Each structure stands twice: as structure tokens, then as C-alpha cells.
Amino acid sequence: MFDVIVIGAGVIGSSAAYQIAKRGFKTILLEQFDFLHHCGSSHGESRTIRATYPEDYYSNMVLESSRLWEEAEAEIGYKVYFKTIQFDMGPSDDKSLQAVISSCKKNSILVRVLDHSQVYEEFDGVFKLPEDWIGVVTEHGGVLKPTKAVSMFQTLALKNGAMLRDNMEVIEIKKDEVQGGVLVRTRNGEEFYGKKCVVTVGAWMKNLVHEVTGLMLPIQPLETTVYYWKIKQGFEDKFTIQNGGFPTFASYGEPYIYGTPSLEFPGLIKIAVHGGWPCEPNERTWVAASPTAVDSLKKWIEARFQGLVDPSGPVMSQSCMYSMTPDEDFVIDFLGGDFGxxxxxAGGFSGHGFKMAPLVGRILAELLADGVAQGVDLKYFGIGRFDGNPRGNVKGFDCQVTLADSRCD
Structure with missing residues (x-):
């Protein structure tokens, strides 16, 4: 019997397996596909890390995650986290952006608010903002390498004694009335016994939890597309971390647009809309986003970068998935019911949870070991917040994720 069975080997499950095994627990990590697959939410070439959140409770979580990313890097001996500054921009009266500024000040995060002319000077003419926009600069930004990071956590889990098994699709989790703990059964007929269990299956969370308990968690998978755009010849260095000090960035408003420095593909920059369209994870189309989403990116690139980036169209695209909750907050909680x-x-990371993976992994390990997590208030992430309140946590600003009903609007 294992002390802990971790189901789902994306970045959250892999981080959890590492943290649990590190504490001396006999751990097994199960994955329904091949390890490091591209079918879920934990693959690809880059994710942003930033502490600029309109919600007060995320900023310090990011700072702690940054420390834990570096700790894991030191243990493995290579980098997955590349630091730069974070640049947020948008209309000066945007409620979300104003909440970001307030949250940074409340959490003692040094923040500089610039007008459009100061932004132009700050970034050597790379960004041009409308006169009624502002820019927000903080030191806590950067790029994470997703597939490399997942591999790092899996390797560290192995080094700490965990067992890893892929191509193990879990179809049943039930209480083990004979030995105690839980019994986990896979589609190929294998059975695993554990004293405790962690479920971190991303876009498959709603379906698996419903099959196991009848509980319907409000976690909606979204299919999303990220795009890479060509930097005009001669300006490539302006968009790199190493030579240009280029930031990770986000543009508030409709739609919410984000991007990373030129890092993974020389001469290309990732710029995408934060959003997607509802899907079933096993029935994805793998088709690029709607023309409307691409058109909005073209217009934004043309207006913000003034000819330094080719706005005629992306040269590369990659499909991914979000697991959305109604309030865009995570679900981290005991399943309860018969399982106690x-x-x-741990799910519903809503397109912004990758950066938090080291901390979430630690939280899960502490919940299993001690029943409580240290230094983090989990009240915002409880399952019970949706009881009689389908929208979850109440917020004073609009949803940042753009939802599309189809790809053909």
C-alpha cells in the first residue's frame, strides 16, 4: 500500500508528488497519457509568472512560488525560470488594473505607475500607449518553461523515492473497506491502494469527480490557442530578456491580452488572448481560435508596437486548455463526503495556475500530512463556496477571461 496516490501528472500533480515524496511518504504518480504529453494544460514553451493580481490573496502566493521555483532549480541543477520585469497596461479607469495597483501596495510590492509618455521612454519606444492609458511596472515577472518544469518535478519526485506510472487512466476511486484508505482502479484493470489520494487531473476534473462521487464541480474546460508573431528584422534584440530587458506583459480591457519576451523561438514573440471556448477534453477540435480573436490581436500589435512586430498574422500557433471556475479562482480542498x-x-486553475505549481504542491503535501496548510488562507479555494452561490467568490471587477461560444464568430 502507498501512503499517497497522486492522480494526474501535469505540473500540479508532479509538483505534489515531489513535495509528498520529499517528506518521506511512499508515493505513486499516475498519468492517463504518456508523461510530458500535449493533451492537457502543462505543456508548451512558456508561461508567465507575475505578482500583479487584482485579488489580494494571490500576490504573496506568487512570491512564495518564486522562491520555491528557485529551490527546485537548485536541487535539479538547471533553470526553468527566467526572470524579467512585469509590465501591465490599460485604460487608466480600468477596474481590474486599478485593483492590481491597490493589491501591490497592500502587499508591499514595489509598483511604478507611468503615463503614456513615460512608458514610451521607459521601454525605448517599443510600447506606444493611448493618452488615456497607464503602464504599471513591477520587478516580479518572468518566463517559465512548462514541459521542462514538469519534467523537473517528476525527476525530483523519482529522486525522492516516488514511483511514476504513465498510460494509467483512472476510472474509479473508492474507499477501501478492507484495508482502509482508498482503492484506485485504472481502465487497464490495475489497482492501487493508498492511505490517501490527490486528484490533479486538470480539464478532466469535473468528469472524474462526478463519476466518483456524483458531485458536480463547476470547472469548465476551455480550449485556447497561443500565437507567435514575427519580429521585424533588425529589432529582435529589443524583445529579448537578455539584451533588451523586455518584460512579460498584460494588456487590460476587452480582450485581455498577454505575452512573453522572445525566448523559446528566436525572432518570434508570443502574444495571445486570455480566453477560449468551452470543450470536452476528450473531444477537442485542435483548431485555431476564431478570426475575431486573431483580428483583435492584429489590431493590438499594430497599435502597441508601431511596426516592430509584423501584425499581418501569426506564424505559429499552439493549442492548450484551461480549466475554468466561475470566479477564476482555484479549487484546493478535501473532497469530503465518504472520503472525508x-x-x-486541486483543479480549476483557470489559465493562471501554472506559476503557482510549487506552492500548490507544497500545500497539497501539507494537507495530506497535517490536515492544514501553512501560511496560506485556503478559504477562497474551498469547494463549499459554490453551495447556493454558483458564481463563487464575489469580486469588484470584471472577468478577465474572454469566453467564445465558437471559433467561427
């Missing part, structure tokens, strides 16, 4: 505190679920 023997099963913990």
Missing part, C-alpha cells in the same frame, strides 16, 4: 480527509482535489 483522505482525498484532496
Amino acid at each position: 480527509k483522505e482525498v484532496v482535489v
